[in-house]
Amino acid sequence: MKTWRIAVGGIQHESNTFSAHPTPLGAFTRSLARGDEILERWRDTHHELTGCLETLQKHGQQILPTITASATPAGALTPEAFETLTGELVARLTAGPRPDGMVLAQHGAMVAAEYPDGDGEVIRRVREALGPQVPLVVTLDFHTNVSEKMVANCDAIVIYKTNPHVDQRQRGAQAAELLLAILNGEARPVQALVKPALVWNILHQYTRAEPLRSVMEEAARLEAEDGILVANVAAGYPYSDVEEMGPSVVIVANGDADRARREAQRLAAWMEGLRDQLEIRLPDPAEAVRRARASTKPPVVIVEMGDNIGGGSPGDSTAILAELVAQGAEKAVSVIYDPEAAAVCAQAGIGARVSLSVGGKSDTMHGAPVAIEGVVRTLHDGRFEEREPRHGGATRGDQGLTAVVELPTGTRVVLNSRRTAPMSLHQLTCVGIVPEQQRILVVKAAIAYRAAYEPIAGEIIEADTPGVTAVNPLRFTYERVRRPLWPLD
Numbered sequence: 328m329k330t331w332r333i334a335v336g337g338i339q340h341e342s343n344t345f346s347a348h349p350t351p352l353g354a355f356t357r358s359l360a361r362g363d364e365i366l367e368r369w370r371d372t373h374h375e376l377t378g379c380l381e382t383l384q385k386h387g388q389q390i391l392p393t394i395t396a397s398a399t400p401a402g403a404l405t406p407e408a409f410e411t412l413t414g415e416l417v418a419r420l421t422a423g424p425r426p427d428g429m430v431l432a433q434h435g436a437m438v439a440a441e442y443p444d445g446d447g448e449v450i451r452r453v454r455e456a457l458g459p460q461v462p463l464v465v466t467l468d469f470h471t472n473v474s475e476k477m478v479a480n481c482d483a484i485v486i487y488k489t490n491p492h493v494d495q496r497q498r499g500a501q502a503a504e505l506l507l508a509i510l511n512g513e514a515r516p517v518q519a520l521v522k523p524a525l526v527w528n529i530l531h532q533y534t535r536a537e538p539l540r541s542v543m544e545e546a547a548r549l550e551a552e553d554g555i556l557v558a559n560v561a562a563g564y565p566y567s568d569v570e571e572m573g574p575s576v577v578i579v580a581n582g583d584a585d586r587a588r589r590e591a592q593r594l595a596a597w598m599e600g601l602r603d604q605l606e607i608r609l610p611d612p613a614e615a616v617r618r619a620r621a622s623t624k625p626p627v628v629i630v631e632m633g634d635n636i637g638g639g640s641p642g643d644s645t646a647i648l649a650e651l652v653a654q655g656a657e658k659a660v661s662v663i664y665d666p667e668a669a670a671v672c673a674q675a676g677i678g679a680r681v682s683l684s685v686g687g688k689s690d691t692m693h694g695a696p697v698a699i700e701g702v703v704r705t706l707h708d709g710r711f712e713e714r715e716p717r718h719g720g721a722t723r724g725d726q727g728l729t730a731v732v733e734l735p736t737g738t739r740v741v742l743n744s745r746r747t748a749p750m751s752l753h754q755l756t757c758v759g760i761v762p763e764q765q766r767i768l769v770v771k772a773a774i775a776y777r778a779a780y781e782p783i784a785g786e787i788i789e790a791d792t793p794g795v796t797a798v799n800p801l802r803f804t805y806e807r808v809r810r811p812l813w814p815l816d
């Protein structure tokens with residue numbers, strides 16, 4: 328195969344426009360990799376960048392690594408964050424040898440203070456830097472809100488096919504193979520985007536369950552057909568008040584624009600026809616804890632939907648914790664982001680009796696602080712490793728200084744210092760908690776936790792809790808989304 332110069336990079340963020348916490352440049356610093364650092368940073372993970380890089384290396388291609396950066400979901404990017412990161416990405420594309428093609432790994436639900444369609448603007452600037460003739464393949468998360476601007480400024484989009492996202496590495500490989508096929512004259516992609524006129528709520532975004540399952544199976548069947556290069560379905564990210572919010576169908580056909588449009592319209596219409604199956608009927612926190620305590624199938628996982636950290640919430644909601652304490656729940660585990668309380672425990676030391684007011688400190692949308700009294704059982708630096716493919720593809724986690732306080736009921740409150748979405752059981756095992764031996768495990772999540780927790784859960788109870796990731800779209804006031812959109816209208 329001919330050797331091409333392939334640029335690789337990406338700036339990834341899922342921005343929750345209802346969050347009170349903007350995302351500054353500093354939130355990206357820890358993950359930021361530049362130039363050759365990128366090859367080391369993404370060696371042997373389950374992320375799309377790993378799949379992309381190893382595929383290019385396998386084919387002996389020359390890689391031009393630019394920058395890669397991501398931050399935990401939170402509010403929109405500050406102008407400084409957006410301009411600095413995008414500016415560096417573009418500068419690296421225009422300095423040095425000119426790329427023959429590029430794979431750009433975006434998330435697809437980035438909002439910047441001055442660009443509601445943040446990814447659209449990044450892709451537009453990248454296209455401008457590359458020039459119109461250089462093929463550009465973009466990978467996106469299943470929670471992307473795809474816009475026409477994103478589609479118009481690249482040659483092909485490749486979106487994850489799973490939620491929890493366990494196929495990221497394969498998608499990165501697919502994007503790299505597709506780019507090489509374009510460069511070698513074997514593929515001539517034309518794309519069509521059609522957006523179903525609805526909000527696909529987060530509760531029904533599990534790709535292994537209906538109603539999404541059949542849609543994903545149909546997309547896979549379509550992708551296997553001759554003449555179809557990629558058949559993408561994305562459920563969208565509902566916590567973003569932007570015009571393009573909602574699910575997307577992006578069909579990439581080989582040369583046949585009409586067929587791409589036709590198939591995209593067919594799948595989008597299919598999704599619209601499923602709206603009656605998107606019903607939300609979940610217990611409130613008190614009922615969820617009552618049911619969990621009465622269950623005979625421990626461990627019971629209670630899902631705190633309103634504080635879905637992976638969806639941009641603060642991680643310190645006390646909606647479920649308050650009920651665990653009030654009802655005297657035994658052998659429950661709840662992780663609360665509270666660096667202040669963790670520091671107090673570290674000061675007190677292991678074995679010390681502490682009296683704390685925990686959680687509910689980030690804003691007023693996620694409950695009030697809860698008073699607890701107990702004994703500090705564990706202090707830990709919060710680092711853990713994960714070898715299995717989990718949502719997000721990461722192999723390392725770092726929840727910062729972490730303290731475990733055991734209450735008289737045997738319930739343990741894990742106080743950490745970095746917001747950490749529950750993608751890995753090792754978030755608990757690293758602080759001495761054996762998840763299988765608990766009665767109740769509380770996760771601040773929606774779907775993504777399932778890759779780690781489903782194998783050990785006796786029962787799962789999803790709870791309708793308040794917050795910036797509340798499950799029901801009707802709880803939010805949208806001003807910028809396109810209308811009409813079911814169920815808002």
Ligand SMILES: [Zn+2]
Pocket residue numbers: 468469470492
């Ligand atoms: Zn996602």
